[in-house]
Amino acid sequence: MSRKTFVPWTIAPLQRVKAETVTDPEEIAAMERLRKRLKRKGKGRKTNSGRNGAKSPAGTSAKRRK
């Protein structure tokens, strides 16, 4: 079994950042589109059947005996 190499993390000092409000309508519209796209993807993942929205490859699903 391969061992993970330990990489030490360095910790930067606390940074105080002033938030810059986005007012550009194009940027706002782009973010709205991104959120909608991610939401659609998320819906695909969560289904009542427990499947992740992807079809199972042919021949892998169990068939009912007649």
Place this chain on the structure above:
Amino acid sequence: MAVAAVTPRVRTIVICDDVSASPTENGVFDLTGVRQHIFAESFPCRVALSLFMLLSSARKGDYTGRVVIVNERNERMIRYVKFAADFDRDNQLSPFYLEIDNCVFPEAGAYDFEVYFSARDGEALKGEHPFAVLSHEE
């Protein structure tokens, strides 16, 4: 490589009133008024909040982060801000404290703070934090 893999990772999100570095211990921070909710006297409710985030990045560089506050009832964005996150070296943990003035909550209900990071190929949702706005009338 996927956008999510090359952008910083959001390890911690804390919504609070104020953040300060500890005067006695290096790398230790005091968070004041950590909250998951706020009580509003009236609406629209205008508040200033601080967002403490612990970010990590395997690669050094400058990244643009975006925070979106969303009203969960109608999925509308009520606030959209961006900030710069700089990592001086590879494998760095970086504590950030983002001041968001003038957060205007139009009504009582559930809200979501979403954190995105962008790379050349697009944007990725890297963290979410729920937040409730409660009315004194309830």
